[in-house]
Amino acid sequence: MNNTTLKKIAGIVGCSISTVSRALKHHPDISIATRERIIELANTLDYEPNAFAVHLRTKHSNVIGLMVPFISNLFYESFIDSVEEECRKNGFTLMILQTANDPKIEIENLKLFRQNRVMGLFVCVSSNSKSLAHYEKMKDVDIPVVFFDNVPNDQEIIKVCMADERAAEMAAEAIQKTKKKKILALFGDVGLTITQKRLKAFQESFQKIETKCNIDIVHTNKTEDALKEVSNRVSKKNIPSIIFCMSDEILIGAMKALQSKKLAIPDQIGIISISNGFIPSLYYPTITYVETSGFKLGKLAFTQLLACLSGSVALTELTLDAVLFEGGSL
Amino acid sequence: MNNTTLKKIAGIVGCSISTVSRALKHHPDISIATRERIIELANTLDYEPNAFAVHLRTKHSNVIGLMVPFISNLFYESFIDSVEEECRKNGFTLMILQTANDPKIEIENLKLFRQNRVMGLFVCVSSNSKSLAHYEKMKDVDIPVVFFDNVPNDQEIIKVCMADERAAEMAAEAIQKTKKKKILALFGDVGLTITQKRLKAFQESFQKIETKCNIDIVHTNKTEDALKEVSNRVSKKNIPSIIFCMSDEILIGAMKALQSKKLAIPDQIGIISISNGFIPSLYYPTITYVETSGFKLGKLAFTQLLACLSGSVALTELTLDAVLFEGGSL
DNA sequence: ATTAGCTTCGCAAACGTTTGCGAAAACATT
DNA sequence: AATGTTTTCGCAAACGTTTGCGAAGCTAAT
Numbered sequence: 001m002n003n004t005t006l007k008k009i010a011g012i013v014g015c016s017i018s019t020v021s022r023a024l025k026h027h028p029d030i031s032i033a034t035r036e037r038i039i040e041l042a043n044t045l046d047y048e049p050n051a052f053a054v055h056l057r058t059k060h061s062n063v064i065g066l067m068v069p070f071i072s073n074l075f076y077e078s079f080i081d082s083v084e085e086e087c088r089k090n091g092f093t094l095m096i097l098q099t100a101n102d103p104k105i106e107i108e109n110l111k112l113f114r115q116n117r118v119m120g121l122f123v124c125v126s127s128n129s130k131s132l133a134h135y136e137k138m139k140d141v142d143i144p145v146v147f148f149d150n151v152p153n154d155q156e157i158i159k160v161c162m163a164d165e166r167a168a169e170m171a172a173e174a175i176q177k178t179k180k181k182k183i184l185a186l187f188g189d190v191g192l193t194i195t196q197k198r199l200k201a202f203q204e205s206f207q208k209i210e211t212k213c214n215i216d217i218v219h220t221n222k223t224e225d226a227l228k229e230v231s232n233r234v235s236k237k238n239i240p241s242i243i244f245c246m247s248d249e250i251l252i253g254a255m256k257a258l259q260s261k262k263l264a265i266p267d268q269i270g271i272i273s274i275s276n277g278f279i280p281s282l283y284y285p286t287i288t289y290v291e292t293s294g295f296k297l298g299k300l301a302f303t304q305l306l307a308c309l310s311g312s313v314a315l316t317e318l319t320l321d322a323v324l325f326e327g328g329s330l
Numbered sequence: 331m332n333n334t335t336l337k338k339i340a341g342i343v344g345c346s347i348s349t350v351s352r353a354l355k356h357h358p359d360i361s362i363a364t365r366e367r368i369i370e371l372a373n374t375l376d377y378e379p380n381a382f383a384v385h386l387r388t389k390h391s392n393v394i395g396l397m398v399p400f401i402s403n404l405f406y407e408s409f410i411d412s413v414e415e416e417c418r419k420n421g422f423t424l425m426i427l428q429t430a431n432d433p434k435i436e437i438e439n440l441k442l443f444r445q446n447r448v449m450g451l452f453v454c455v456s457s458n459s460k461s462l463a464h465y466e467k468m469k470d471v472d473i474p475v476v477f478f479d480n481v482p483n484d485q486e487i488i489k490v491c492m493a494d495e496r497a498a499e500m501a502a503e504a505i506q507k508t509k510k511k512k513i514l515a516l517f518g519d520v521g522l523t524i525t526q527k528r529l530k531a532f533q534e535s536f537q538k539i540e541t542k543c544n545i546d547i548v549h550t551n552k553t554e555d556a557l558k559e560v561s562n563r564v565s566k567k568n569i570p571s572i573i574f575c576m577s578d579e580i581l582i583g584a585m586k587a588l589q590s591k592k593l594a595i596p597d598q599i600g601i602i603s604i605s606n607g608f609i610p611s612l613y614y615p616t617i618t619y620v621e622t623s624g625f626k627l628g629k630l631a632f633t634q635l636l637a638c639l640s641g642s643v644a645l646t647e648l649t650l651d652a653v654l655f656e657g658g659s660l
Numbered sequence: 661a662t663t664a665g666c667t668t669c670g671c672a673a674a675c676g677t678t679t680g681c682g683a684a685a686a687c688a689t690t
Numbered sequence: 691a692a693t694g695t696t697t698t699c700g701c702a703a704a705c706g707t708t709t710g711c712g713a714a715g716c717t718a719a720t
Contacts, residue, residue, distance in 0.1 A: 005706055016670045021708065031668060046467065051445045052391065053706035056382040056675050071401075072411035072625075081402035084428055088439075093446060096426055098414055109418075115381045116423060137376065252612055259614035282582055282612060284589035295402075335676055346700045351678065361698060383676035386705050 004045040013038055055117070064092045064305070065118035067109055069101045069126050074248055074278055075149065075294045076124065082298025083122060090306070092119070101126040107134045114141060120305045124149045127192055132157070144308035146301050150194050151317075158308065160301045160318040162292040164194055165201035167274050167322035170290045171244055172205035174272055176213075178330055180241035183215045184233060186226055186254060187246045190219050198246050198274070216240070226253025234261060234269075242330070245273035255283060270330045277325060285328030296320055334377040343368055385447070394422045394635070395448035397439055399431045399456050404578055404608055405479065405624045406454065412628025413452060420636070422449070431456040437464045444471060450635045454479045457522055462487070474638035476631050480524050481647075488638065490631045490648040492622040494524055495531035497604050497652035500620045501574055502535035504602055506543075508660055510571035513545045514563060516556055516584060517576045520549050528576055528604070546570070556583025564591060564599075572660070575603035585613060600660045607655060615658030626650055 006024075010017045015034065023030045023038040024047075030038075055061045064087055068076040080096065087094045095116060097109040106126050113121055114137070121138065123145055132152055138145050144158065151159040175183060185202060188195045199217070206213055216233065220226040226245070230253065234240065243258075245251040251273040263269045265285060273280060273289045280287035297320050307313040336354075340347045345364065353360045353368040354377075360368075385391045394417055398406040410426065417424045425446060427439040436456050443451060444467070451468065453475055462482055468475050474488065481489040505513060515532060518525045529547070536543055546563065550556040556575070560583065564570065573588075575581040581603040593599045595615060603610060603619045610617035627650050637643040 006708095007706075017707085018671080018709075019669055021706095022669085025708095029668060034668085046470075048441065048445050050386070050447065050706050052382045052386040052447065053675090054708080056380070056386055056677090056705090057707045057709090059675070061382065070411060071414060072407045077402045077407045080426075081400060081428065084401060084426060088427065088435075088442075093425055093442065094427075095423055096410075096414060097418060097424075098411065100415075105418075111378065112418075112423065115378050117380065117382065140376075256612065256614045279612070282586065282609070284586045337676075347677085348679075348701080349699055351676095352699085355678095359698060364698085380676050383705090384678080386675090386707090387677045387679090389705070 004047040061117040062092050063095050063118045065095045065113040065121040067097045068124045069099050071098050078294030079298045082295040086302040099126045101128050103129045110134055121145045122301055123147050146305045148301050160304055163319045163322045164197040167290045168198035168201040169205045170322050170324050171272050172202050175242050181213045182241045184240040185217045185244040186250045187219050189221055223249045223253040226250040227257050230254045230257035239269055242270040248275050248279045265329050287329045288327040289325050291323045291325055334375040391447040392422050393425050393448045395425045395443040395451040397427050398454045399429050401428050408624030409628045412625040416632040429456045431458050433459045440464055451475045452631055453477050476635045478631050490634055493649045493652045494527040497620045498528035498531040499535045500652050500654050501602050502532050505572050511543045512571045514570040515547045515574040516580045517549050519551055553579045553583040556580040557587050560584045560587035569599055572600040578605050578609045595659050617659045618657040619655055621653045621655055
């Protein structure tokens with residue numbers, strides 16, 4: 001076990017621990033001569049400060065927590081990627097926990113975060129979590145929490161999110177531009193606020209225009225659901241002109257159904273989705289989508305958390321603009 | 331700031347810090363009466379042990395490190411998912427760092443891991459990393475390193491990996507079973523040991539059989555490369571009977587090329603890949619693949635690391651069996 | 661020669677735990 | 691009553707840092 005400590009260095013150099021400590025961080029109190037001597041020895045001994053001791057002493061953990069339902073998810077993964085990068089660049093270490101959408105694990109994890117004295121927290125609440133009560137305690141211990149993605153409706157929290165309404169609206173507008181009228185719109189779990197937001201905006205956009213469209217709205221939970229629903233609703237004699245997918249999981253199911261029916265995109269049927277872009281890029285032609293980038297959201301969330309840590313933030317909701325990426329599927 | 335400490339509890343109860351400490355962990359020295367009293371107070375005060383203090387004192391960080399080139403990657407993501415789950419269940423916290431395939435960042439990260447006194451480390455070395463020299467230091471400080479996925483050839487290390495050879499061999503055998511002869515085989519970066527292994531096994535399998543096949547081997551780095559290569563090598567008058575893809579990235583490119591040429595799978599062309607299964611499931615028909623599961627590898631790696639920590643492991647290479655999943659693409 | 665100021669460093673406390681050891685008190689055994 | 695044993699607890703050191711404060715020693719100014 002490598003145990004080069006300040007004490008050890010001090011012993012060899014023949015000075016006090018505090019002198020070593022100060023020398024290593026270029027404190028002006030220490031003469032250049034001894035500083036050099038100490039630094040050189042520290043290097044040859046591979047001295048590396050004990051993070052725990054530092055954190056204990058300074059009450060400054062430099063650890064940031066992140067909690068998501070699953071790591072293995074296209075969206076979260078890009079969000080995490082983004083946040084890790086920022087953390088590393090800014091001298092924070094990242095502690096990642098997943099909830100598997102289980103409120104019990106969620107509570108356990110919050111406890112772990114507290115025990116590790118994280119300085120801040122990024123949270124995507126699990127879809128099965130009904131109450132925010134357990135987050136109250138984080139406020140008590142002064143750990144700022146930045147909610148993202150599927151954010152609670154609560155006003156009293158800090159959140160960054162996609163422009164969910166705008167994204168759905170943009171998708172609706174893109175559909176309207178095609179002049180096609182028979183639309184199959186696939187949305188996710190009705191219980192999620194993200195679903196509610198997108199659905200509302202989508203419908204309102206169509207209510208605004210005078211020309212009537214035939215919109216069939218279906219809620220699906222998973223890829224398999226979407227696959228089934230689309231398979232049931234699409235047949236040789238009954239082909240919607242356009243399918244809208246609220247998320248990647250749904251898009252995957254829908255695409256698989258279309259492929260199995262050998263429908264040509266966009267000639268026989270159009271499709272558009274909301275996505276971070278990866279899944280749409282897998283198909284030919286590339287699927288047209290409204291971007292909701294986990295990567296960009298991560299950057300936004302990080303700056304927001306940084307602002308919290310410096311104490312300069314009111315409770316706010318930050319929103320990431322939506323952008324339409326035109327593939328060839330409409 | 332919540333600062334319920336042992337000292338605070340001791341002050342209120344009117345006993346010593348050590349008594350509180352012992353009571354909270356049900357040490358038999360403490361009478362049931364005082365134990366109850368202390369635990370109750372601790373609960374109402376929301377006492378939560380300071381992890382840093384504990385780790386400092388016990389020299390036992392309970393932190394496990396994990397380093398990958400990118401988090402945002404289908405394979406790593408499932409590996410991380412798997413490892414996080416185990417860590418949480420076993421009372422470890424996970425510290426995740428990515429290298430972006432940059433050896434400099436890799437070295438920096440190792441330093442961070444050391445400073446945080448991680449008890450063990452999972453590493454997938456960056457593809458641009460030529461030497462293992464910086465891992466020597468981990469050995470000096472007694473931090474066991476479990477290499478996974480793209481493991482170095484070195485003998486003196488602990489590694490868990492896919493049955494790379496066997497996976498390639500199984501794919502080759504599946505191809506041979508179809509009796510089709512014109513094969514386009516797409517492999518990754520020649521510099522990676524994982525590529526070398528798979529290529530060697532693939533070729534050897536075909537050398538073993540008597541019937542001659544026409545195998546066109548191409549190395550591609552990324553999805554776009556694969557897309558281009560396949561586009562160039564496949565035309566209406568020259569269609570390979572089967573395409574083999576060494577990885578998901580390559581499969582994605584190949585599939586996109588095939589879709590753009592409107593080739594029917596498996597009627598006009600067959601395709602098979604090595605994958606963890608997610609990407610193959612996106613298409614219809616589902617692509618036949620030999621499974622290399624990041625999730626399972628994670629479990630394997632974790633048990634291996636656990637063995638290291640308990641001191642009961644010789645230097646070994648553990649291998650995860652390959653399994654063929656038949657879709658409908660051959 | 662006295663005072664003042666600067667440079668350079670060490671002392672010691674503190675962060676919140678854990679734990680070996682010893683001690684007091686209670687109880688049990690002769 | 692004397693001794694032994696058990697129960698129950700506190701003391702104090704240690705983990706490796708950081709940092710306020712004070713103390714030398716030295717230089718420079720009066």
